[in-house]
Amino acid sequence: MRILIVEDEPTLGKQLKSTLEQNGYAIDLSTDGEDGHFLGSTEEYDAVILDLGLPEIDGLTVLGMWRKEGRxxxxxxxxxxxxxxDKVAGLDAGADDYLAKPFQTEELIARLRALIRRASGNTSSELTAGPVRLDTRSGxxxxxxxxxxxxxxxYKLLSYLMHHKGKVVSRTELIEHIYDQDFDRDSNTIEVFVTRIRKKLGADVITTIRGLGYSxxxxDEQPRAN
Known part of the structure; x- marks a missing residue:
């Protein structure tokens, strides 16, 4: 899962980036509203952590711009x-959840997991596909x-597919969602990871849909286009 953090406090931003990467997320970090808006408008993210008190463009304005753009x-x-x-203003601008500083990192991660689950139509922190189970809390x-x-x-690739179980996910979409902006994105590595996962979880766990991607x-369930 790929997350954008827009936070102008350097120490907090770097701390959040490091902690979330340790929890299996691909992270892009922006320190002002103008750059954050650009990234959110041009890159694909599974969720965004957005500070309101940003330089250049404030967080509420950035959020409103994204929603008007259909993000x-x-x-x-x-x-x-x-x-x-302030909470009402944030929610009215299009926020999905709200966390006031100072906060516990564990709470932020739990709220982030819940947002991603709901966005992909999942209600439980434990994702299943036949005999395969993935616990998003423990990894x-x-x-x-x-x-x-x-x-x-x-893990990142499997987690993304499990969050979108039953859908056909293209190679491009996987690349956009499991790598951060600075990663050297080589589409061939997706095939390598799929092969390794099949060896560990079974040859039939991930289906290749020729010309479309993976499911x-x-x-007994039929995949549907994403």
Whole structure:
């Protein structure tokens, strides 16, 4: 899952980036509203963490611009303001959730997981596909109850497909959502990761849809276009 953080406090921004990367997310970090708006308008994200008190363009304006442009990714607003009127303004501008500073990192991660789950139509923190289970809280993957060890990139790819179970996901979409902006994106690595996941979880866990991409399904379910 790929996340955009727009936060002008350098220490907090770097801390959030590091923590979320350790939790299996691909992270882009912006420190002002103008650059943040540009990234959110031109790149593909599964969620955005947006500070309101930004230089260049304030967070509420950035959020309103994204929504007018039709950008539908979930947005978690961060702010030092804690009045009810600021919360209402953020939610009315199109925010999906609100967290006042200071906050516990664990709470932010839990809220972020929930936003991503809801955006992809999932209600549980445990995602399943046949005998495969992925716990988004712990990052644990099991096959028929037995733990399976995946690399960070294998986990990101599997997690994205599990969040979009039953849909056909193109190679381009996978590249956009499992790598951050600075990563050397080579589409051939997707095929390598898919092959490795199949070896660990079973040859039939991920279906290749020729000319379209990949699908992860429950047995007897037909994939649908994303």
């Amino acid at each position: 539908k990714f979930p947005v978690l607003v961060l702010t030092a303001r804690d009045s009810w009127s 644990r993957v099991t096959l028929a109850g037995e733990p399976v060890k995946l690399t960070a990139q294998e 992860l399904d429950d047995p």
